[in-house]
Amino acid sequence: MSCTRLFLVAFVAFLAGCHHEVPSAALQSAEQKSFTIRGKVVSTDATHVTLDGEDVPGFMEAMTMDYKLKDPSVVSELHPGDRISAKVLADRDKDGNYTNIQLKDIVVIAQARPDYKPPVAYHVPTPGDQVPDFKLLNQSGRTIHLDQFKGKVVLVTFIYTRCQLADFCPRMSHNFADVDKALAADPALYKKTHLLSVSFDPTYDTPKVLRSYGGAYTGNFTNEKFAHWDFAAPSEKDLPVVTQFFNVGVTPGDSTSLTHSLSTVLIGRDGKIIEWYPNNEWKPEDVIATIRKNAA
Structure with a gap:
């Protein structure tokens, strides 16, 4: 069985890329849309999978239905009871109806029949787990490590600066900016906390790039001192162990x-x-409440 096509990971991977404007003439024909779905495999045939799917906002409510496989060769790696995530491709006509619905980029997130060993073991972060002392290069070109923040409550997220999907990296960074401002309004709490945005694209996200990106999100631009919120990246060598511990599929x-x-x-x-x-x-606001409780 091929282990290069499907990877057993603990959570879903999403496509982050540029969206190109559709020429007005093209709007007369179907527009292809993409959604992410999770669900349990009910059955398969040579070209289709029947999936008990979860709710897909903007596309459909939770239901069981047949999906055509864009790559039918993956069917041999799917078994009834497997939980999967996948990308749904669908053509939407000018009336808003969806046709030509297909599944691609299927990822098995839990196997009903564990018949192969995944090449990478991802750790699922669990309350009480000790976080390793990972080392990162921050926006100021300095090496920082997680243990230096012991004694503070630290909020960590994963991004890359070229991400264009509004609900992914930009949303995480906007959320962090809101958290940062709220904490700054309480000086005592501010001193007991720290924020850290970790890039999983260290080749492109150099300290200079991270400094510019971070300054834009704090709103202080070139005047940002980064005393409370670091933007950093592990080395290429350390990247896999960092992303695997925090369950970041890339x-x-x-x-x-x-x-x-x-x-x-x-x-x-x-x-x-x-x-x-x-x-x-x-x-x-929910994360701030949890921070406040644990920083007390």
């Missing part, structure tokens, strides 16, 4: 994009995980 997209999952972790003063937020649904 694969190449096109020449400027990466397919990736989301991961935000709240670390306590003792260096142990308090909470893990594996998607983009967390709200700054």
Whole structure:
């Protein structure tokens, strides 16, 4: 069985790339849309999979239906009971109806029949887990390490600066900016906390790039001192162990994009995980409340 086509990871990978404006003439024909779906495999045939799918906002409510496989060769690697994530491709006509629905980029996230060993073992962040003392190069060109923040409550998220999908890296960075401003309004709490945005694109996201990106999100631009919020990246060598510990799946997209999952972790003063937020649904006010409770 091929292990290069499907990887057993602990969470979903998403496509992060540029969206190109559709010429007006093209609007007369179907427009292809892309969604992410998760669900349980019910059955398969040579070209289709029947999936008990979860709710897909903007596309459909939770239901069981047949999907055509864009790459039918993957069917041999799917078994009833497997939980998967995948990309749904669908053509939307001018009336808003969807046709030509297909699944691609299928990722098995839990196997009903564990018949192969995945090449990479991802760790699922769990409250109480001790976070390793990972070393990172920050926006000022200085090496920082996670243990230096012991004694503070640290909020960590994963981004890359070229991400163009509003609900992914930009949303995480906007959320962090909201958290940073809220904490700054309480000087005592501010001193007990720290924010860290970690890039998984260290080749492109150099200290200079991270400094510019970070300054834009704090709103202080070139005047930002980065005393409370670091933007940093591990070395290429250390990148796999960092992303695997925090359950960040990253694969190449096109020449400027990466397919990736989301991961935000709240670390306590003792260096142990308090909470893990594996998607983009967390709200700054809820995280601030948890920070306040654990920094007291």
